[in-house]
Amino acid sequence: MQGLPIKRQKWSEDFGEWFRNVLINAGIMDYRYPIKGSGVWMPYGFKIRRNVLQIIRDLLDNTGHNETLFPLLIPETSLAQEAAHVKSFEGECFWVTHGGYEKLMVRYALRPTSETVIAPMLKLWIRSHADLPMKLYQVVNVFRHETKATRPIIRMREVEPFKEAHTCHASGEEAEQQVQQAVELYKRFFDSVGVPYVVSRRPEWDKFAGALYTIAFDMLCPDGKALQIGTVHNLGQNFAKAFDITYETVDGDQEYIWTTSYGISGRGIAAVMIAHGDDNGIVLPPKIAPIQVVVVPVPYKGQEQEVNQACADVAETLKNSGYRVELDLRNELTPGNKFYYWELRGVPIRVEIGPRDLANGVVTVVRRDTLKKQPWKMDDVVSGVETFAEEVARDLKANADTWMRERVYRVDHLGEAKSLLKRKAGIVEVLWCGKDECGHNLEETVEARILGFPEDTTTKVDGKCLICGEPAVNVVRVALAY
Ligand code: 5CA
Ligand code: ZN
Numbered sequence: 001m002q003g004l005p006i007k008r009q010k011w012s013e014d015f016g017e018w019f020r021n022v023l024i025n026a027g028i029m030d031y032r033y034p035i036k037g038s039g040v041w042m043p044y045g046f047k048i049r050r051n052v053l054q055i056i057r058d059l060l061d062n063t064g065h066n067e068t069l070f071p072l073l074i075p076e077t078s079l080a081q082e083a084a085h086v087k088s089f090e091g092e093c094f095w096v097t098h099g100g101y102e103k104l105m106v107r108y109a110l111r112p113t114s115e116t117v118i119a120p121m122l123k124l125w126i127r128s129h130a131d132l133p134m135k136l137y138q139v140v141n142v143f144r145h146e147t148k149a150t151r152p153i154i155r156m157r158e159v160e161p162f163k164e165a166h167t168c169h170a171s172g173e174e175a176e177q178q179v180q181q182a183v184e185l186y187k188r189f190f191d192s193v194g195v196p197y198v199v200s201r202r203p204e205w206d207k208f209a210g211a212l213y214t215i216a217f218d219m220l221c222p223d224g225k226a227l228q229i230g231t232v233h234n235l236g237q238n239f240a241k242a243f244d245i246t247y248e249t250v251d252g253d254q255e256y257i258w259t260t261s262y263g264i265s266g267r268g269i270a271a272v273m274i275a276h277g278d279d280n281g282i283v284l285p286p287k288i289a290p291i292q293v294v295v296v297p298v299p300y301k302g303q304e305q306e307v308n309q310a311c312a313d314v315a316e317t318l319k320n321s322g323y324r325v326e327l328d329l330r331n332e333l334t335p336g337n338k339f340y341y342w343e344l345r346g347v348p349i350r351v352e353i354g355p356r357d358l359a360n361g362v363v364t365v366v367r368r369d370t371l372k373k374q375p376w377k378m379d380d381v382v383s384g385v386e387t388f389a390e391e392v393a394r395d396l397k398a399n400a401d402t403w404m405r406e407r408v409y410r411v412d413h414l415g416e417a418k419s420l421l422k423r424k425a426g427i428v429e430v431l432w433c434g435k436d437e438c439g440h441n442l443e444e445t446v447e448a449r450i451l452g453f454p455e456d457t458t459t460k461v462d463g464k465c466l467i468c469g470e471p472a473v474n475v476v477r478v479a480l481a482y
Helices: 015-025 043-061 083-092 115-125 172-192 238-242 267-275 304-320 335-344 355-360 378-405 414-422 436-446
Strands: 073-075 095-099 102-110 134-143 158-169 198-201 213-220 226-236 246-248 254-256 258-265 293-297 325-327 349-353 362-367 373-377 408-410 427-432 449-454 474-479
Touching: 015 267, 043 134, 043 158, 043 172, 043 267, 083 238, 115 134, 115 158, 115 238, 115 258, 158 172, 172 213, 172 226, 172 258, 172 267, 213 267, 213 449, 226 238, 226 267, 238 258, 258 267, 293 304, 293 335, 304 325, 304 349, 304 355, 304 378, 335 349, 349 355, 349 378, 355 362, 362 378, 373 378, 414 427, 414 436, 414 474, 427 436, 436 449, 436 474
Parallel strands: 293 325, 293 349, 408 427
Antiparallel strands: 073 102, 095 102, 134 158, 158 258, 198 213, 198 449, 213 226, 226 258, 246 254, 349 362, 362 373, 427 474, 449 474
16 A cells, blocks of 8 residues: 555654654554545544444443434525534535426525434424424534634535434423433543543533533543534524424423534544554554454574464464454565554554563563563463453543543643643633633634533632623633644
């Protein structure tokens, strides 16, 4: 395959280039398709994608969500039904205008998201309180004519995968509880793959079009910029009213339903690679690694046969214990080349066997994250791999958490906020009175974006708004953002 020039990967110095090169060289996504903003999930990347989606599907399936599949095309008449929604999305839609040579009477949009796809069906499906709550989700591609620079996986025009959940409820309180459950589910997902995040309630001017409010997950990239990796929206009765979706209450009255929606895209997969990358490539948590253990012979002239056989036996033993194992017996590569190859691809555990190991009845186990080598009794290789896999998962999460926590600053002076953001130090928290005007003013002054209020703190703030000096109502997070 025609790869990119292999440069020493610079995770911390040039994260954009690091990410682009890793995607192609590790066989994850090839974004050289002749349409900007579309990409190809390659075999190895597709396996990572499938493992990540499995975690998300399990979380949703186990909490009363049902997977469905709705159409890709939206008649313009449907899209236009909710005013705020159409205003925000119509300029971002790809439009289908013709069927063959024939001009369509009503244009179709390729779904930029699916509230207006699902709503007309909910109107048919929901009759009474007995039909509620209804929690649906689908994993699809959505299309957005993004005007900002596209980035592979992170900002696509064909966004794939796009996991969107849509729920319907009989009351506002229930919808509110669903929002909380969705936040909990996403926390569990990101925790399980060791991606650190902050959860913020977006300011009014940055909420999802048609929502009452939006709660967002943001991670921090190595370049100090925040990346939105998931969002949960309380849609109130906005879509229910726009599409006239009502249900019969216990008392026999007709009421509009309440809805929520929440989504995670391929960015959730990118997040794992970004959070745990280093100069050698990606490092995958064992849970989502397509190959959890690679077994590499380090033969000595004349002893190839025995060493290869021992490797095959160890690989077989590990496979039988349920691990996803690759036995790398390629002749054309040196052991060093193989190490490099699998390190780039993030295989969390490597088992090496050389003649000396063989003589001593041991294997050498190497962790991808620290590259530390340790001998382990060959007869006991399964417990060795188990121990190391647990340690890798635990340490990846712990290190990523520490890295991010060190980059969240609480400051009391505007000048300090400004200088931290100027040097892309991370996320800055300041006090705010809550007025939109001060928010906009703050964004302009520090030349960064407001992520929102911390969603997970209940502590009352004591102090003054950094902009106007009036009593502050909350902490607000500011960061450079993708
Ligand atoms: N209907 C709602 C809930 S699914 C919705 O569309 N929300 S969203 O617009 O916020 O998108 C959900 C998530 O998709 C975002 O949090 C973001 O992480 C991701 N996303 C949005 N646009 C793109 C894009 N162009 N490329 C990759 N991921 C994207
Ligand atoms: Zn203020």
